[in-house]
Amino acid sequence: MTPTRISFEKWFERQYASMELCFLCGKTLTKDNSTKEHIFPQWILNKFDLWDKSITLLNGIRYDYKRSIIPCCNVCNNEHLSKLESIIKNGVEKGYQFFKENVPLIAIYQWCQLIFYKWLYKETFFKENVKDPHSEKIVRKENFESMSLNHLLLRSIDKRIKFENFFPGSIFICHLKTGQNASDNFDYLDAVPEQCIMLRLGEIGIVVMLADSEIQKYVFADQYRVYLSNILAPIQLKNLFIQCMYRQHLFNDPYSFELKDITDDSLTISQIPKENFTGDVYTEWLHTDYAILLNQVFGGGMHNYLVEKGIPSFLFDKDGNFKDRAFDSDGTILPNE
Known part of the structure; x- marks a missing residue:
């Protein structure tokens, strides 16, 4: 197939809450080129038995994985995205060690950025308050514009x-314990303002900061x-995600980006220090704020996450040694115990 050459400006063809454009390339969709792109690909729904499972949206509503689709053209879906999915699927099927050693970091980054973006794109269609006919959407137009x-x-x-x-983001790949039920071995979390994502795919755990330049x-x-x-254990991966997310909340990016060598089909992104950047890259860690966050995620009472020294963690015991926790450990088992 001969690629269609388009002007560079067309790279940014995006419309808020639109079913008429491909979410990736911005091509106008017709009955001949339109397809539906699953947010989580079908091989994940099959592998982890998620067809009848649901996810909680930002408005608190449960939404079926199988219904989680967005508009996509056939070229993006069947060529570009299919190639990326094949790389990730092959890595996941072959397990943690193969995934860590052989799947390119750029493919992992692209895939995680893709999942993150697709969910937010989907949430441009949903109301913040489903009972209010005049409610704003979960992802408002100004939020969507900020995702350029x-x-x-x-x-x-x-x-x-x-x-x-x-490299655009920090990637951590962890080795995980697994349970007997397929659906218990999958999890997804994201933090939108902090641009962080966590995926649990069997024995493979992935935590990515999408915009921190490693x-x-x-x-x-x-x-x-x-x-x-x-x-x-899964709770320990989630603990890593929360810790990374809070650090990203404290992050002041010292860099900006410059686009150069622009053609219709390619460009170079260069990182440059911000002029007149002052202060610390990470502002002060506030233990009370972190304890509030841990309690929101794991429960048990904020007082359980206020420790005399160090950072509360489900990773360690009271003596500071690694704590080997069971697969099904949850927040009822307090950190540092």
């Missing part, structure tokens, strides 16, 4: 985009090493 960088980074799936002197990966390498060198 996410969309640009996604175009690296179907266009030739070079990240010249940086800063967490390097600045906090020592703190995160224990997560990456042990087999974790």
Whole structure:
């Protein structure tokens, strides 16, 4: 198939809550080229028995995985996205060690950015309050417009985009314990303002900061090493996600981006320091705020997450050693015990 050449400006063809455009390339959809793209691909729904399961949207409503689809053209769906899905699927099927050693980080990043963007795109169609006919949408137009960088980074799936002197996000891949039921071995969490995502795919756990230029990966390498060198229970992976997300909440990005070498089909993104950047890249860690966050996720009372020193964690026992927790450990087992 000969690719259709379009002007660079068409890369950014996006419309709020539109079923008439491909969510990725912006092509106008017709009865001949229109397809439906599952937010979670069908191989995941099959592998983890999710066809009759549901996810909680940002408005608190449960929504079936099988109904979670968005508009996509046949070229993006059957060529570009299919190729990416094949890489991820092959890695997941072959297990943690193969996935970690062989699946390219750029493919993992693209796929996680894709899942994150597709959910938010879907939520442009849903009301914040389903009982109010005049309610705003979950993802409002101004929120959607602020996701233009996410969309640009996604175009690296179907266009030739070079990240010249940086990688767009921190990626952590963890080895996980698994349960007997297929659906118990899947989980998905995201934090929209912080641009963080967590996926649990059997024995493979993935936590990604989508917009931190790998800063967490390097600045906090020592703190995160224990997560990456042990087999974790699901609650411990979730604990890593919460810790990463809170750090991202404290993050002041010292960089901006420059687009150059632009053609109809390619571009280079270069990272440059922000002029007059002052202050710390990460602002002060507030233990009370972190305790509130942990209590919101795990329950048990905020007082259980206020410790005299260090950071409360389901990863360690009271003596600071790694805690080997059962697969089904939950927040009723307090951290640091």
